[in-house]
Amino acid sequence: MTVLNALVRPGRTRTLAAFGLAAALLLLAPVVLSPFRLDLLAKFLCLAMVAVGIGLAWGRGGLLTLGQGVYFGLGAYLMAMHLKLADAGPGGVPDFMLLYGTGQVPGWWEPLRSPVSAILLILVVPAALAALLGWAVFTRRVRGAYFAILSQALAAAFAILLIGQQQTTGGTNGLNGFRAFFGYDLADPVNKQMLYLIAAGVLLVMVAVVRQLTVSRFGELLVAVRDQEDRVRFLGYDPAAVKVVAYVVAAVMAAVGGALFVPIVGIISPADVGVVPSIGFLIGVAIGGRATLLGPVLGSIAVSWAQTSISEQFPSGWIYFQGALFILVIAFLPGGLASVAGTLRRRPAVAGLSERSPA
Amino acid sequence: MRLRSTSPHGATRLSTVTLAALCVIALSACGARVDAGSPGASSSAESCVDTSGDTVKIGFLNSLSGTMAISEQTVHDSLQLAAQEINADGGVLGKQLEIVSEDGQSEPTVFAEKAGKLITSDCVAAVFGGWTSASRKAMLPVFEAQDSLLFYPVQYEGLESSPNIFYTGATTNQQIVPALDYLAEQGTKSLFLVGSDYVFPRTANKIINAYAEAHDIEIVGEEYAPLGHTDFSTIVNKVKSADADAVFNTLNGDSNVAFFKEYNNAGISAHDMPVVSVSIAEEEVGGIGVENIEGQLTAWNYYQTVDSPANSAFVEAFKAEYGEDRPTSDPMEAAYTSLYLWKAMVEKAESFDVDDVTAAADGVTFDAPEGEVVVNGDNHHIAKTALIGKIGADGLIHTEWSSQEPIEPDPFLEGYDWADGLS
Numbered sequence: 001m002t003v004l005n006a007l008v009r010p011g012r013t014r015t016l017a018a019f020g021l022a023a024a025l026l027l028l029a030p031v032v033l034s035p036f037r038l039d040l041l042a043k044f045l046c047l048a049m050v051a052v053g054i055g056l057a058w059g060r061g062g063l064l065t066l067g068q069g070v071y072f073g074l075g076a077y078l079m080a081m082h083l084k085l086a087d088a089g090p091g092g093v094p095d096f097m098l099l100y101g102t103g104q105v106p107g108w109w110e111p112l113r114s115p116v117s118a119i120l121l122i123l124v125v126p127a128a129l130a131a132l133l134g135w136a137v138f139t140r141r142v143r144g145a146y147f148a149i150l151s152q153a154l155a156a157a158f159a160i161l162l163i164g165q166q167q168t169t170g171g172t173n174g175l176n177g178f179r180a181f182f183g184y185d186l187a188d189p190v191n192k193q194m195l196y197l198i199a200a201g202v203l204l205v206m207v208a209v210v211r212q213l214t215v216s217r218f219g220e221l222l223v224a225v226r227d228q229e230d231r232v233r234f235l236g237y238d239p240a241a242v243k244v245v246a247y248v249v250a251a252v253m254a255a256v257g258g259a260l261f262v263p264i265v266g267i268i269s270p271a272d273v274g275v276v277p278s279i280g281f282l283i284g285v286a287i288g289g290r291a292t293l294l295g296p297v298l299g300s301i302a303v304s305w306a307q308t309s310i311s312e313q314f315p316s317g318w319i320y321f322q323g324a325l326f327i328l329v330i331a332f333l334p335g336g337l338a339s340v341a342g343t344l345r346r347r348p349a350v351a352g353l354s355e356r357s358p359a
Numbered sequence: 360m361r362l363r364s365t366s367p368h369g370a371t372r373l374s375t376v377t378l379a380a381l382c383v384i385a386l387s388a389c390g391a392r393v394d395a396g397s398p399g400a401s402s403s404a405e406s407c408v409d410t411s412g413d414t415v416k417i418g419f420l421n422s423l424s425g426t427m428a429i430s431e432q433t434v435h436d437s438l439q440l441a442a443q444e445i446n447a448d449g450g451v452l453g454k455q456l457e458i459v460s461e462d463g464q465s466e467p468t469v470f471a472e473k474a475g476k477l478i479t480s481d482c483v484a485a486v487f488g489g490w491t492s493a494s495r496k497a498m499l500p501v502f503e504a505q506d507s508l509l510f511y512p513v514q515y516e517g518l519e520s521s522p523n524i525f526y527t528g529a530t531t532n533q534q535i536v537p538a539l540d541y542l543a544e545q546g547t548k549s550l551f552l553v554g555s556d557y558v559f560p561r562t563a564n565k566i567i568n569a570y571a572e573a574h575d576i577e578i579v580g581e582e583y584a585p586l587g588h589t590d591f592s593t594i595v596n597k598v599k600s601a602d603a604d605a606v607f608n609t610l611n612g613d614s615n616v617a618f619f620k621e622y623n624n625a626g627i628s629a630h631d632m633p634v635v636s637v638s639i640a641e642e643e644v645g646g647i648g649v650e651n652i653e654g655q656l657t658a659w660n661y662y663q664t665v666d667s668p669a670n671s672a673f674v675e676a677f678k679a680e681y682g683e684d685r686p687t688s689d690p691m692e693a694a695y696t697s698l699y700l701w702k703a704m705v706e707k708a709e710s711f712d713v714d715d716v717t718a719a720a721d722g723v724t725f726d727a728p729e730g731e732v733v734v735n736g737d738n739h740h741i742a743k744t745a746l747i748g749k750i751g752a753d754g755l756i757h758t759e760w761s762s763q764e765p766i767e768p769d770p771f772l773e774g775y776d777w778a779d780g781l782s
Contacts, residue, residue: 036479040472099518100562160585163556172557172586173493174467177500180393187504190390267497269467312476315462316423 015211018294019204026200035189042196042264044304045203047281048297049257052206053250054285055296060214061246062226064144067151068254068281070158071126073273075255077162078125079262080175081109082118087179095177101167109168115182122259123252130251131244138240138247143229152275159274174269181263192264199260203297206253211293213249222246254281283322287329289336299336406506407482410711415454417442417701418461418477420488420498425465426587426612430690431490433642434512435460437691438487440680441698451702452709459483467497474501474509484711485510485701487694492516492558499524508713510701512694514637514659516562517770518781520738522717527697527732528690529660530740530770535563537745538635538658539570541760542605549577551603551632553594553610553618556583560609563637566772566781567607573777579603584610589617595625598632608636615639619651629654635747640688641756649754659689660743661729662756670728686755687728696727700734700741733765740768 029041050068057063084094085105090113093105112118133154137147162169169175184191213219224232225239232239262268271277281300288299303322311318333339408416419438421431442456450456459481461473470489477483478501485508489495495511502509502523514529542550552567554560564581571578579601582594595618598606610618615636622634635656641663644652663674663686673695677687700723705711708719721736733742742765748756772778 034480036475039475043472100558163585166558166561171561172491173496176467176471176497183392185391185393188390194390265468265471266500267468267471269493269497271466271493272468308472311462311464315460316428318462319424 015293019207019211022207022294022297023204026204029200030193030196035192038196039192039264040308041301042192042199043261044301045196045199046257046261046264047284047304048300049199049203049206049260050254050281051285051288051296051300052203052210053253053257054281055290055293056210056213056222056253057246057250058282058285059290059292059296060219060226061222061243062143063243063247063250064148064282065151065247065250066148066275066282067153067155067158067278068250069155069273069275069278070151071130071251071254072258072261072277072281073158073162073268073270074126074129075122075258076262076268076272077169077175077258078112078118078122078255079259080178080268082112082115083178083181083262084175085109085113086115086182087177094175096170096173096175097167100171106168122255126251126255127248130248134244134247135240138243141240152278155273155278156275159270162270162273170269172270174267174272175262176267176269178263178266186263186266195260195264199264202256202260206256207293207297209249214293218242218245283326285336287325287336289338291335292338295336295338298338302337406713407479408484408711409482410454410484413454414457415451415711416457416459416481416483417698418459418481418483418486418488420461420463420470420473420477420486422465422490422494423460423462425463427463427465427490430612430642431463431465431488433685433688433691434488434490434694436681436685437677437687437695438698440677441695443680444676445698445702451705452711463488463494465491467491467493470494471497471501474498475505478502478505478507484508484705485716487512487697487701489513490690495519495524506713508701508716510694510697512697513690514693516559517566517772518562520740520770522739523713524739525697525700525720525734526740526768526770527693527700529743529745530768531563531566532769532772532775533660533743533745533766534637534658535566536570536772536775537762537766538607538637538656538747539567539574539576541658541747542607542635543574543576544760547576547604549579549601549603549605551579551598551601551606552581553598553606553608554583555586555588555609555611555614557586557611559611563609564607566778569777569781584614586611586614588614591618591621594618595621595627598622599625599627603632606632606634608634609638610636611638615643616647619647619655623651629656639750640690641686641754642688644750644754644756645686649750649752652750653752655750656759657748657750657756659746659748659756661689661692661727662746662748662758663687664748664755664757665729665746667728667730669726669730673728689729692728696725696729696732696741699725699727700732704734731765735768738768738770740770742767 030038050072054065054068057065088094093103163171178186180186221237221242225242229239284300284303285296287303289295307318307322310321419435421435422428442458446455459477461477463470463473474486477486487510489498489511490513492515498509499521509524510527511524512527514534517531552564554564568578580597633656635658637658639657674687703723703725704716704720707723708715720734723734725732730744744765745762746758747760749759751757772781
């Protein structure tokens with residue numbers, strides 16, 4: 001148990017140092033990277049936000065969230081809808097609705113005209129959905145593979161729903177062609193840099209939040225629920241409530257990642273929110289080390305970066321590299337790359353973790 | 360478990376300081392604002408295309424992995440063939456073409472990313488590729504913001520015209536409308552519409568409905584299947600009981616295999632109720648199985664069987680390069696043509712600059728395998744001859760009806776009274 005504690009809660013100085021180093025690297029990036037590469041990094045940071053949430057829910061809470069694409073997509077689509085309405089101007093109709101729809105803005109789009117309510121909805125809608133779903137699922141003690149299948153089915157259903165509603169969601173085309181982000185011209189490289197810095201800042205906040213949560217009493221309970229749910233219940237706690245909180249936090253983080261993804265990448269389509277991208281989010285977390293603080297972030301960024309650079313070198317071969325890396329890590333490093341350091345220093349530590357590695 | 364109560368004040372303080380610093384930087388780094396409702400501020404980036412050496416870079420962006428790879432690989436192959444031929448013939452303005460290939464991975468987001476990479480990192484003079492409408496829509500803002508050129512080689516649903524895209528596949532009035540004209544000529548009085556659930560079939564069917572209303576054709580059914588759907592027993596049953604004069608099929612990809620097998624199983628023949636397809640080319644016929652689809656109709660602008668010296672040379676060169684068993688199809692031909700058209704535009708402009716090339720585009724012609732094509736400088740589409748074909752027992756498609764001369768592109772169907780209110 002103390003070994004596990006040491007892994008789950010690394011020393012304060014080490015966390016501080018890692019956090020400071022990450023912040024410094026993120027601040028240095030705009031100086032050394034070309035605008036195109038900086039844009040890519042900003043995109044990777046958005047995906048890493050989803051990974052931070054998964055690190056909490058899966059790494060600490062043992063909730064195998066195979067459907068984070070839903071929350072990522074909700075945040076992204078809500079932001080995209082707002083940007084589309086803002087581009088169209090007051091009372092205007094987004095271009096794709098004129099082409100493929102009725103030429104009328106549907107009622108459920110209207111609340112997104114105001115920037116304030118758009119931001120609120122981006123936070124509230126995914127949180128509410130996750131709370132509702134989590135409450136329904138966890139109080140019925142659905143867990144393990146059943147929860148994973150359920151969350152994945154949700155992602156599939158969400159993508160199909162988006163494709164079917166072409167007049168109001170853009171269908172397979174998704175939403176794209178945004179001109180401005182809250183009034184700032186998206187074609188201006190300076191604004192692109194601003195978006196990168198916002199993404200970097202938000203990601204650091206998320207990492208700090210997860211760190212605070214994991215060292216709190218809640219964090220202890222979450223790990224306890226993962227490892228021995230029944231004992232937690234016998235002690236008088238409600239495991240369902242603990243899981244719901246972790247699930248909601250992960251959902252909100254995914255939604256914020258999605259909301260920032262839209263102005264940075266300039267497009268959101270059902271291909272970014274379905275089953276495959278949902279699994280993609282997990283790969284980075286698993287490779288980086290799901291039970292560590294920075295493992296999910298670094299793993300996610302590394303996998304995205306590798307995917308881009310390998311596909312540039314071998315246009316049709318990157319997918320094999322990704323698969324091979326995933327298999328190697330799962331087979332030989334169940335704790336992820338972050339556990340390599342631990343393996344070198346004290347072998348038993350990893351054995352301890354893999355024995356009780358969550359579902 | 361040992362509960363620890365050390366509060367991590369150090370971490371909190373450091374995070375606060377870092378975040379405050381980031382906020383300040385982010386706010387001080389704000390750039391230009393736009394007025395809502397004003398047309399896009401085109402802060403067109405300075406082009407980095409390097410034409411000082413003996414080579415010039417161009418980009419090929421096709422899906423080499425994912426669900427679309429099977430189709431887009433063929434387009435990639437024929438682009439490569441065109442580039443080899445042009446290079447062997449002395450290049451463009453005396454410069455050899457240097458190809459940068461990127462994989463779109465069948466995902467619109469990746470298409471947008473790779474387009475940005477080709478333009479700003481590789482500094483290519485033009486990009487050739489894209490297949491699905493979603494991939495084109497994703498790339499369009501990138502090409503417009505960077506003021507670069509995309510050549511898009513696939514028939515599509517129209518209703519688009521970007522100054523930065525040249526569309527070398529058919530728009531609706533060069534494929535769907537002629538197919539309807541043909542059916543009306545044959546005395547078709549009722550139609551059943553079957554399509555995949557995405558933008559092309561939905562838009563195509565909107566046009567078909569408008570046409571039908573104006574031409575006294577009854578639409579007896581309209582059914583959509585999700586992309587990749589393979590269970591067609593329900594839809595085929597509906598088609599059978601509707602007993603229309605013909606079926607208009609806008610299904611895409613694998614769904615066609617399942618649809619035609621089921622259609623055959625239900626005992627409906629091409630003679631009783633012919634199916635006109637707009638997404639089945641020579642490449643797909645093999646996959647569906649000739650026995651399942653023989654005698655059915657297709658609408659395109661090119662078939663491997665087109666009888667012209669330019670086509671014989673193209674088919675022969677393609678087979679010599681990639682193997683005797685490889686057929687050539689409409690999108691492949693349109694891609695091959697697109698590279699030659701770009702070459703002709705550049706040579707007319709005597710410049711690789713995007714503005715010069717665009718200005719020179721109007722009226723540029725190429726003796727393509729499908730026949731002579733002419734670029735329309737206003738809407739950036741090309742005039743093409745429409746061909747209705749019948750699938751033969753040899754697996755090839757044979758021209759059954761032709762519009763005789765190239766049809767001027769009309770992506771917004773402005774020249775058709777019945778299409779009022781569609782766009």
